[in-house]
Amino acid sequence: MKPASKFPTRQATLALVAALVMNTAAHAERSASEVSQASMVPVAISVALPVVLVGGVGSIVVTSVQASAEGTVWVVESVADGVKGSVCFAGRAVEAAGIAVGTVLVATAVSTGTVLSNAGRVVAFIPNEIGRSLSYNERVSR
């Protein structure tokens, strides 16, 4: 008689291993059409930044965070020379970034505006004229 004892066990084990491997692979790979946090970077609606930061790289410290029904205003100060400025965001878009008073942000100029980052992660984008023509976000369906 043919010993069939190990076959179902082996088959089930293989299926389990395959399912686990595929599970790992599936989680490592994002869907092509998935909305992501990246496209939800808060975009400033108005700004008065120290001139030194507009065209290059520099650091600013957030000295005040003022939230209102209309939006959020960060009052900032240039680390290099103490010049003050402000960055305004509409609504509650920027709250998720969790920026507290005393946070130091790196401002990096790109062709479309200025990117504000904290510990290497972008927390907000300040568009210039070109950036404004490129940025928009609206959910149309519920």
Place this chain on the structure above:
Amino acid sequence: MIRARLLLRLLVGAIAIATAVTATAGQTCDNTPPDTVSVARAMGLAERVQRSLDASGAQVVIIARAGQDLTKYGLNWSHLAFAYRVDTPPPYGSNATILGTYGTGTAAGLPYPATPRGTWRIAHKLNQCGTAQAAIYRQGLAEFFLDTPFRYEAAYVVPNLEVQAALLQVLTDDQRLVQWHTPAYSVVAYPWSTRYQQSNQWALETLAGSLEPAASTRERAQAWLQLHDYQPTVLHIDALTRLGGRMTRANVAFDDHPNAKRFSDHIETVTVESMFSWMQRTQIAGMPTVVR
């Protein structure tokens, strides 16, 4: 007896794993903010695409990005959207635009005015963080490429003028934009079923509905597409891979596919390549332009 115990233990283990996997399915949304380099790359591509679209002279284009590596299926592009220009360029000689231009220069020794940059909107369908649901969004070119693409490249086709005019009517009207939208989402939705709808399929059915007034529902849009010989891409996905996908991701389903095709690993779905090819064949649009 020992064998039975072993099998029982294995079965309990499998159920526990399956339960854990099901619990996490659909929670794949990456909440990590992007880094400065990827934002700069996305912005750079958005700007190059803007220049290319402006130079095309089109008002509406159909645009693709490489959000995911699908080369194992012989596909270069993964996600399709409509892009349409919302501003009207000022007439030649106008000096209304100072910033946001391509700059001024001279031609034959005479100064020529700066060319204003176009403002383009993307209309597309996005899956909600790996769940079985999706929604329609209107975004800027920057947001379109900020979704961490696999390759920082884009491809677009320019529809003929009649098609552009028909699409523009729909793209600027919120009600019509969602007319062919079904929230239930599967990344491999069957093209001839209305149970689920993936992003490229929404674009295809919306295009059909824009061109044919009688194609006012998804069923009718699909009938029109069959009549006009749209051919979906056939992906060969074996049973084990289908099972793994179904178990681990909420946005993967195969139960809308006919059994005969499904069980022969023959999965038909709407892809960018199949749409580009069909639009060219039917003269709805021209050859794709690639922007890198």
